[in-house]
Amino acid sequence: MATLALAGSLLTACGGDSGTPTLNWYVNPDGVDTFRTYAEKCSTDQYDIAVQQLPSSATDQRTQLARRLAAQDSSTDLMNLDPVFVAEFANAGWLEKVPDDLAGEITDGGDYLEGAADTVTWDDGVYAIPLWANTQVLWYRKSLAEAAGLDMSQPVTWDQVIDAADNEGGTVGVQANKYEAYVVWINALMQGAGGDIVSDTEAGRDAKVDLDSDAGRDAAAVIQKLADSKARQADFTVSNEGTSLGQMFPAEGPGEFMVNWTFVYANYKGLVGSPGGPADEQQFDDLGWARYPQTVEGEASKPPIGGIDIGVGAYSDNGDFAMEAAQCITSTEAQVDLAVNDGLMPSTNSAYEEVAATGDFPEDLLDLYRTSVDEGGPRPKSPFYSQISAAVQSVWHSPTSVNPDSTPKRSAEYLADVLAGKRLL
């Protein structure tokens, strides 16, 4: 059926006789059905929107878009961008700048959540429109926290969480395989300690590398503590977003604390009574959620930010139409649909209010998401982000070898060399 629809849209894309241009919208594979609906809804008499699907891995998505844009492809009109690509693409001159009035709306701190708005700015300009915003929260078993005597109504620290799991025979789930999400964790730990992996990123290659700092050492200390603890999961060194899901409601044992993205709630809700999920509704009610743990006690945590921003190709033949379509695609209505149909959370307050009104999600969970996105921290915005990420991964992996005394210093030296073009990655 989907193939038919795609074939249909491709056919109309080729039917240039009608005189209406076709805008190509490159989408990532999450929530494609909703995207298709909105491609149709947002098509007007003046233009049609055709959905083109990108590969599933973020790296491949980036490569494919970059190859088109580097060749100044005029048929790349709209694209779904992972937040970390925005700075790269904008700096390369591949993204159309968002008009001032709209840019003002995004950055004035009114409707758009700050963390989401933060992902689309580069060098004093706005280069994309936030569509949906992802964030990580701490998922846990209420019974486990209670047994450990942890008051989850108050902010908790990584130390407390690891100790609690350790004492009660539970585990702590993270993403520590050698890939992007490991950098998400390291970045959140460092920002939670008031630092950053790099700063002054607008200086490009001359950005300041801040890994060798107290914040870097605090982050390394947390990773080392978990690596040396009994709460560490068996596949810790190759763990990803999916590997620790099965540890929340294990056949034996008290479960886990896990930092993970927003999809977790719908995932367990759909698994009630199935293997890997809660045994029954009562056990599902034992699933708790709290704000991302603090790196340093008393200092507010900076939850990770993800999601998708919509960018308009700089070489598009129909830039004005594409910008108009981008606004339609990111409308409140579209954001609500994405949340309700696909569990992809909105980037604006108004959309959040509508999602809350549907009653599909617990009220306090939505509030937690919203606060997390609003007060979260993005990964470094830099035209060299892919190198920064790869350089950090190569020194900080394996997490079992992380040492606060040496890892931050070594990775700072290596990253500085890589940015200066003195080392290969």
Place this chain on the structure above:
Amino acid sequence: MSAAAAPASDRSRAENRLGLRLVAPAIFLMLLVTAFPMLRALYLSLFNYSLTAPDDREFIGLGNYVTALTDSLFWRDTAVTVLIMVVTVAFELVIGFVFAMVMHRVIFARGIIRTSILIPYGIITVVSGFAWQFAFSNNNGFVNGWLPFIGDDFNWFGQFGSGIVAIMVSEIWKTTPFMSLLLLAGLAQVSEDMLEAAKVDGATWWQRLWKVILPNMRSAIMVAVLFRALDAYRIFDNIFVMTAGAQGTESVSFLTYRQVIEQFQLGIGSALSVLLFLSVLLIAFLIVKIFRVDLAAARQEG
């Protein structure tokens, strides 16, 4: 054009000129297609240049080459590539020669046998990479089940040693037919009279192989080894599919790919591709030289 000792006549000179004029457009087109990318790579390799930061492009002369040649990663990848090249070409030479003998001497079902030997070479490298990845997989592959001394849950791609073996097996399987085709052409050139004469003189099969067939095939063997060695040195597809360079199984081509396509570093990436090109030239030079030395030695013996 044989280098005739006699001075060329006006007519043949005119023919030469006409011939040059006739091929000039083709030569020009070839140069345009091949020389332009090479020169562009050379030019780009002199800059510190990232696709995502076009304004920060700076001329650094040979800096990228210094970076590459002083980086342990480059040398490790080069060693891996050389290892793959040496091992695969050695295996392919032996197996390919056996196949060539079979194809040369087979009496019945000639077409079928030749075709079945050639099938792997007709399969796209990426596809054969996937096929072997599935075969070696510890979830649904058959290799672990077939090998009695290996546990069923052994992960071939989990460490360098077994990963590189899996990559080499797929490479050998895929390109041995190519080797045997080239060797078959060489076999066909060995004159039957010589073999008959050797037989009459009482040479055993083994002696005929070493004293008659192989020396007469020297140039064919050189061409086969040369082509395959240059090909093997540029190995990319199977590594991309099977391990994506994990566990240190990265080749120089793969390193170049990562710098250019994943990191957008056009400068260092171009420098690496120029180095790759130079390495291939060096290998070609060495192989030709080695075989020449042998040829000279053979002449002295004679």
